[in-house]
Amino acid sequence: MKLHIPSVIRPRGRHRATPAPAAFVDPQPGTRWLRCDTTTCAHLTRPHTPEPDGAWTCTSCGTTTPAGTQ
Numbered sequence: 370m371k372l373h374i375p376s377v378i379r380p381r382g383r384h385r386a387t388p389a390p391a392a393f394v395d396p397q398p399g400t401r402w403l404r405c406d407t408t409t410c411a412h413l414t415r416p417h418t419p420e421p422d423g424a425w426t427c428t429s430c431g432t433t434t435p436a437g438t439q
């Protein structure tokens with residue numbers, strides 16, 4: 370006697386395509402890991418991009434830290 374297994378409980382995924390790995394994004398040149406004192410970043414070290422006036426912009430929350438404070 371052949372047992373019929375409904376398709377809804379049949380194991381799946383064995384032949385599922387492997388998801389492509391996430392692309393590695395190079396950090397922007399000049400990026401520095403600086404402490405961000407906003408509540409959003411909770412004083413954690415986040416990547417900051419340099420501004421033309423010497424300030425640093427947090428890439429996580431977008432807050433600009435004025436030059437000379439870091």
Ligand SMILES: [Zn+2]
Pocket residue numbers: 405406407409410415427428429430431432
């Ligand atoms: Zn931040």
